Amino acid sequence: MPIVIKPRLLLAAVLGLGCTLAHAATPTPAESRTFDKIVDDTIARYHLPGIAVGVIENGQIVYLRTAGETVAGSGQKITPQTLFKIASNSKAMTTALLGRLVDAGKLHWDDPVTKYLPQFRMHDPWVTANMRVADLLTHSSGLPEGGGDLMLWPEPNAFTRADIIHGLAYIRPGYSFRSQYQYDNLLYVVAGEVAAAAGGASYETLMHREVFEPLGLSRCQVGAWNRDAVGNVAQPHRQDHGRNVAIDEDAALIPAITSAPAGGIRCDLDDMLSWARNWLVPTPAQLAWLSPTQRQILQAPHMLIPVSTQRRAWDNAHAMAYGYGWRMADVDGEWNVWHTGTLNGMYSMLSLLPDRRSGFVFMINGEADDARTVLGEVLTKHFTAPGDTHDVNWYADALDRAAKQHAATSSMPDTSTQRPVAPGEVATWTGIYRDPWFGNISLCPRDGKVHFAAMKSPKLAGTVMRIGKRHLVHWDDSADLDAWLDFHAAHDSQPITLRMAKLDPKGDFSSDYEDLDFQRVGGCR
Missing domain, CATH: 2.40.128 (Lipocalin)
Structure with missing residues (x-):
């Protein structure tokens, strides 16, 4: 009797195989030395506890580098299979899941949110009635910047996704609907619940079934899981008198978290590079997984973002926008699509230059706001301005000067007499x-x-x-x-x-x- 393989399982097998094959090109010794110096200088300048970095050129992985420890002082070295919290880089995975459901005809971007979540309410009844699925994704809903984030962080807390949907009605808008960009997280949690309603399963089940498994992202985790069974998990750190100290360490059983669709996924470097290559050089099977139409929609500009003075000066940028789970801007005349991830003691960045089929990803398990900015900038310049002579320390010094100027004009009160x-x-x-x-x-x-x-x-x-x-x-x-x-x-x-x-x-x-x-x-x- 012949064995019948269902098309869905065949697709998963093909995609999984494609992601486990080696896609690394051998870098020249000069390239390796260049990247090593960039990473080493960043580690030294910012005293990072651990980092994982990968670079893609013309669709091929040309550089892999890990350094440091999962927990400072533990002796447990970070490897390409070490799991990091990718924080808001989760948003692009959430929008890809929604894109899959659009491809399947189970929802449409212009559908009202109330079609899937009848209990959904915003502060303004007109906004409630006119909020589309797409509006959940562009940070232009009227919610003030970070509005309601206290229902997500600090973790752990007892707020549920139902609490968030209920609470939205009481958060006063900070601006008019669709008029400007103000970053929020709550509506990505709502988007995850829309996906669950349209897909007929929980967000976590859908993410595993529709994204991780077909793309072969075998180490990525969302929902509840066992730390020791999975193994090799980086922990966040803060700096205390020049020392990296682990904070908020995971228990053996890691629970499902309310914030997952906005920022609760963990992945390793190998899987993040596979994820990046899926966008830069998709195979025919990956194009069957998510259509070119949906790929274009996700990474198209949908809401303008003001361009900062720093970005204009450093990148010669003229326009910046938000798509669905992705930021984008012109950098030295080239189109850049990227996102960052920030959680207490965990920082990450995934950056794509689609026209070059190139990009990079890095994840850091320590306090690394400036480190991320500097490392991201220097790696970007490797592609967009190869003649640029500004190194890690030049950009770091520039940030330090800006911080001193900010401190001189800060309205932060003196609390020494409290x-x-x-x-x-x-x-x-x-x-x-x-x-x-x-x-x-x-x-x-x-x-x-x-x-x-x-x-x-x-x-x-x-x-x-x-x-x-x-x-x-x-x-x-x-x-x-x-x-x-x-x-x-x-x-x-x-x-x-x-x-x-x-x-x-x-x-x-x-x-x-x-x-x-x-x-x-x-x-x-």
Whole structure:
């Protein structure tokens, strides 16, 4: 009896085989020395705990480099099979999944979100009715930058995807619908739920079935998995007095996380290079996996992004835009499509030059904001401006000068005189407060101080302090940005209210305290 292979399984087999074959070209000794110096200089300048780097030229992998350890001091070396959190580079995988569903006729980009999620609501009913699937992906919904991110981070927390869909209705817009670019994460979580509704399975199941398996991304992980069974997992780090210290280390059982469609996937260098080559030099089987039409839509400009002074100066850029899960700009006269990933102690970048069929990817398991900017710039210049003589240290020095100028004009207050408040000093304000999307917090006496605790986000906990006449919360976890607490007395039968704001107005947008609007709902127990 003949063996019958279903077309879907045949496609998966062909694609999987294609991704496991060697696609590496042998670099010249001069090329290897050039790339090694770039990577070595970046590691040395920024004291990175670990890094994995791959470079593609004309469709071929010409350089692979790993250095450092999965956990500083552990002796466990990073390899091309080490898993990193790719953070917002997950967004392009989410949009590829949606593109697959469009190819299959299971959804359309112009479909209203409410077709798949009838419970979906934005603050403005007109926006609710007119929000398309495509609008979830372009950061132009009206949500303020980072709006609602406190439902995603810090992790772990108890917010569900249903909580996010419910909470969106209470987040006030920061600008009018489709009028400008303001980066958000929540709507990518919603996009993952749209995919689940259209695809008839959970986002995690669909990602494995429709993306990882057919493309042979055998090490990529999403959902719940076992750290030790999978093995070789990099942990995030922060710098403490010049030392890299592991933070937020994984437990043996890694849970599924709410933020996965926006930034919760992990992959290794080998799989990220396979993912990149799928975009640069797709095989016929890969073009069957995702059609040329959908590929073009995903990486086409859909929302303009303002071009920064730095990008104009460094890259001679004139235009920048966001597609569906991808950024794009002209760099030295060449088209560049890329994205970055940022999580506490994990940084990554995937950059493509489609016309050259070239690009690169790197992942770092440490504090590396400037390191990513510098390494990305120097690797890009290798292609777009090979005669450029600016090296890692030149770009790093330029960032340092800019940081000093910023510090000189910073509105960050001096907190050196802060002191814990005694419960009696703020007795009028203590109690239980509720925000309609973030839920309950308590401001209650404990051990002679007043303690802030978020019910659904246990890492948002800290001590209420005083500077002059103002109050603030100093978080127990130093990775979070401290926040002002501004109380407003009850009047006209209205309860006491509480508003919050970042101490550093230019701090990370995911610390979106400004979107919170608490009302006192009870006393301390």
